[in-house]
Amino acid sequence: MFHLLEKRIGEAFASRIEELYGVKGATQTEQPKQSSFGEIAVPAAFQLARQLRKAPKAIAGELAEAAGSIAGVASVEIAGNGYLNVRLDRGYYGAGLLSGGEGPRAAAADKIIVEHTNINPNKAAHIGHLRNAVLGDTFVRMLRATGRNVEVQNYIDNSGVQVADVVVGFRHLENKSADDVRGLIAAPKFDYYCWDLYARISSYYAEHPEALQWRRDMLHAIEQGEGADAEMGSLVADAIVKTHLATMWRLNIVYDVLPRESEILHLKFWATAFELLKERKAIYFENEGKNKGCWVMPGSAFREGGGGEGEEDSKVIVRSNGTVTYVGKDIAYQLWKFGLLGKDFYYHKWHKYPDGHQVWASTDQPRPEAFHGKRRFGAGSRVYNVIDSRQSYLQDVVEAGLRALDFTTQADNSIHFSYEMVALSPRTCVEMGVELSEEDKRKPYVEVSGRKGLGVKADDLIDKLTEKALDEVTSRHAEETEDSRRKSARAIAIAALRYFMLKYTRNSVIAFDFGEALSFTGETGPYVQYATVRARRILGKLAERGETLPEFRSLLSREAMARQLENEDCWQLLLTASKAESAIERAVASGEPAHVARFAFDLAQGFSTFYQKFHVLDEPDAEKRTFLLWMTDYFRAQLERTLGVLGIEVPEYM
């Protein structure tokens, strides 16, 4: 509703401006800082002042005069030195909300691909990965909530160095056979086992550089895809991917398809991309200098303002030994995402979630259960790669690759959805018993490192949060069964975690601190849940008293709405609650899930004041009581909807 009026008012003034001054263009609207100024402000007079060489105030006067009547608008006033402040017709607005407002939106035909999570399948997920997955998943939910068609991909680098290292660990440090590893996989916490093993082999390499030959051999064996080492590699990678999906499922995060690097290799995606790059002269063969014998992309392709004719700035795509680098594979993969490669994977069913959702994984052979044609993956019109900002250089190269191939539109639609890293606060390091170097102690935060095994594992954090939530729930609801209390505790823990990961904007470094992450008061997920639970409770009490929810539409006429909304508190609260659509749309436009989180908090805060101020069920005046009940139900619906976009569930009690 608010969204609708913003648009209508903007358009109305745009057409008046064109009529009066012959100036075309969209007219922007704002939300005034002070509620006493009205609901929507139009600063158009300031922009026009320069072009027309006229005082803003005079222009504002003429515009206000010409405004005429706009449906839903009560008045237009001139304020300050040229603002146009619009006051809405409260009865109209309330009645509009009651009758369901905006109507359904048209479903989009084209597909947006969001790639997120992308954890190396060689160890347990940690908090850094959580930020990626929560950010990606929430953005997906935002896009879907606003009618977009989205496909979620989780790229699995199952044939890279990190997997190879863990297999080297099993083979050379532990002398394990494939069956030994199968045994470990069957036992709990295989991902934790690998976490430690990975740290061990990393430090072994540091002390015994000659052991790096093991890695090279292993990498080769895994890439070939044959032999005992390759078997162990896929065993490890597949098992770890399963643990990652399980961890993410705890957080309500699911995927549609898992494209795997092994298939990119075996199906020769790269070979096709390579031919294309050569043909269109996006890369060239270097005959001299330090990159002699390599295929490279000139630096001028991806660096601002060029500079880069020199070899210093160019990026190797194919090494002198003929193997392709990571970026090269990524270019091939990106081409596939846009359906530009002329090739596709085969797929098989990888995993079915408890709710029935099916995840597919790529495979290099046709399989009986594979599908054809109809529901192909990839071939999106826009691609969001959720990857931390440290990789922006490589992302620039990938984009430049598309551009060099003349896929300009696709390059423009390749979006690096970047975010800053999650580090550890020094205090948290101490709590975890990590010894810090003198240098690290002076830093504001310490970087997480898989190689050093330094980090907070995702499952540990979720467990810790759940236990704390369970304590809180138990202290209030000792009468409930353990199962029931655990169920609430899980929802609360996930809310705390997801909200914590979302409340910071993307390019702010999070210095992870247990104290802050474990907080359930103030601007947190549980706070928002609490407001929702309370709203539901009021409606629940109504039922307990033997009453049903009134027929709002017949009982609350437009006049009744107008009467009730004369109350300034009610009006302001309703206004806040009705901005969900507008807030989500704005957050999509700015690519900032934190804005949705912020809105959820505002909403919850609004309801909390409402709850405090009005005793709904004890209200003696019949019309007012009906109105307050409607407000309660409306808040409940908006809270639930917004929490849904954040991937947060509402517990029955807390």
Next chain:
RNA sequence: GCGCCCGUAGCUCAGCUGGAUAGAGCGACUGACUUCGAAUCAGUAGGCCGGGGGUUCGAGUCCCUCCGGGCGCACCA
């Protein structure tokens, strides 16, 4: 050296494409549970938005510069 990001209240952070008197949470201090649940609410204190220039009707927001901090800049992924 080059590129990107950050610097706003004691702490952690918001501030949408420049707009009216810069906002939250935590922490501190006052108050409010016989009430639809206090994981809450009402209130107080706390700011030269890192410094300095500029652009204009107007700058936390844009440009330049300096100072502090972080991250990148491999024939690693």
